[in-house]
Amino acid sequence: MTDFPLRLYDYAASCNCYKVRLLLAQLGLVYDRVAVDIFNGETLTASYAQINPQRTTPVLRVAEGKYLPESNAIVLYLAAGTELLPTDPFELAQVVRWMIFEQTDVIPMIGGLRFRLLTGRLKPTDADAARRRDGGLEVLALLEDHLRAHEFMVAGRYTVADIAIYGYTHLAGDAGFDLSAYPALEAWLARVKQQSRYIEDVKPYGANAALGAGRSIYG
Numbered sequence: 001m002t003d004f005p006l007r008l009y010d011y012a013a014s015c016n017c018y019k020v021r022l023l024l025a026q027l028g029l030v031y032d033r034v035a036v037d038i039f040n041g042e043t044l045t046a047s048y049a050q051i052n053p054q055r056t057t058p059v060l061r062v063a064e065g066k067y068l069p070e071s072n073a074i075v076l077y078l079a080a081g082t083e084l085l086p087t088d089p090f091e092l093a094q095v096v097r098w099m100i101f102e103q104t105d106v107i108p109m110i111g112g113l114r115f116r117l118l119t120g121r122l123k124p125t126d127a128d129a130a131r132r133r134d135g136g137l138e139v140l141a142l143l144e145d146h147l148r149a150h151e152f153m154v155a156g157r158y159t160v161a162d163i164a165i166y167g168y169t170h171l172a173g174d175a176g177f178d179l180s181a182y183p184a185l186e187a188w189l190a191r192v193k194q195q196s197r198y199i200e201d202v203k204p205y206g207a208n209a210a211l212g213a214g215r216s217i218y219g
């Protein structure tokens, strides 16, 4: 990795950003943190589009003029060559498999429901909340089955697959999911918390995250 100072463009309430902060802490990497208030229109500027045309956080600046968006891409980049990323091709592919599952299932069903409920975009009784809740229950059941048979997501040890799945799952209770119904998942959450240099610094959504209060790609 370069000795150019890493810089993280970061929104403190985002679990996508938290996954990267957790890994940076666990790898003991020093970095500059640039707060991006996504509900203050700060991802909608022309200068932010130069950094990330998708206008999302997190983004990692890895060298002058070299920017990497997408939380899991950043996590893979930072973990390369460390014990947190398996090199065996099958295990590595399993890490990627869980990262894809996180983006396609965990985030919309658990993270997306949590965000919309906490910021007033959905009421628990809305049809879209029910759809996401049903999807979230399927996600949690699948993870429970996997974790009944595996101590960690991949390779029998703590890897970035655990970080990816942990990011939004550990706050599923905020979206109304009862995690006590998933004992293997709860035991795994506790194992993740015991890993060295673990941090949990996810901030609550600010008042400007409420529907209609700020300006973001979410409206």
Ligand SMILES: N[C@@H](CCC(=O)N[C@@H](CS)C(=O)NCC(=O)O)C(=O)O
Residues within 6 Å of the ligand: 011, 014, 015, 016, 017, 038, 039, 043, 044, 055, 056, 057, 058, 069, 070, 071, 072, 103, 216, 217, 218
């Ligand atoms: N797939 C992307 C999703 C990133 C994403 O949606 N980030 C949200 C915060 S969790 C964001 O920055 N939104 C920008 C905005 O609302 O303007 C990743 O994993 O990095």
